[in-house]
Amino acid sequence: MINNIIAIIVISFIIVGSLWGIGNLLNPQEENKTNSTGILLLAENNFFNKTNPTLYINSNIPQKITIANKDFVRHDFIIDELNINTGYLYSNQDFTTAIASRESGIFEYYCSLHPSTMRGTLVISETT
Ligand SMILES: [Cu+2]
Numbered sequence: 329m330i331n332n333i334i335a336i337i338v339i340s341f342i343i344v345g346s347l348w349g350i351g352n353l354l355n356p357q358e359e360n361k362t363n364s365t366g367i368l369l370l371a372e373n374n375f376f377n378k379t380n381p382t383l384y385i386n387s388n389i390p391q392k393i394t395i396a397n398k399d400f401v402r403h404d405f406i407i408d409e410l411n412i413n414t415g416y417l418y419s420n421q422d423f424t425t426a427i428a429s430r431e432s433g434i435f436e437y438y439c440s441l442h443p444s445t446m447r448g449t450l451v452i453s454e455t456t
Contacts, residue, residue, distance in 0.1 A: 366392025366424070371403040371417070371439065371446070380448035386455040387432045396422035403439045407450060410435060427452075 367383060369376045376395075385391040395405040397417040405414045407427070414423040432454040439446035 366394060369393065369395050369405065370398050371395060371405075372398040374399070374401075374439075374442045374445045376405075376437075376439075376446055376448060380446065382449045382451060383427075383437070384451050384453065385427055385429075387429055387452050388455050390426040390428040392424060392426055394422055394424040402441060403446065404441065405437060406440055407435050407437045409433075412437075416441075 372378065383393075393405075395403070395414055395417060397403050397419055400419050402416045402418055404416050405423075406412060410427060410429055412425060412427065414425065417423055427450065429452050432452045435450040435452065437448050437450055
């Protein structure tokens with residue numbers, strides 16, 4: 329009897345586990361994607377997209393960027409020189425804004441709540 333119950337529990341775990349694995353295969357996590365929908369930065373485990381990727385855009389072409397907070401704690405996204413500040417994003421909130429600059433240059437983006445780990449570089453190249 330006990331053995332049957334244990335077997336049922338084990339089989340349930342295996343079924344749930346395989347369904348979860350299949351779900352993940354069908355919906356792969358999106359990384360730093362740059363296309364017509366813009367850049368997506370996931371704030372997760374106090375990093376942006378795990379590696380704080382360097383972002384590349386061109387001057388005089390506005391680039392859409394979405395910050396999505398996947399953590400339980402608050403995050404924000406700031407580029408001082410370009411006057412970009414999402415304000416605090418709570419768990420599961422996201423915010424879309426545009427990065428636009430007439431000037432090329434190298435700028436720093438960061439989260440004001442976790443500036444030691446959430447910090448990266450934005451490179452704006454001159455559009456020719
Ligand atoms: Cu943060």
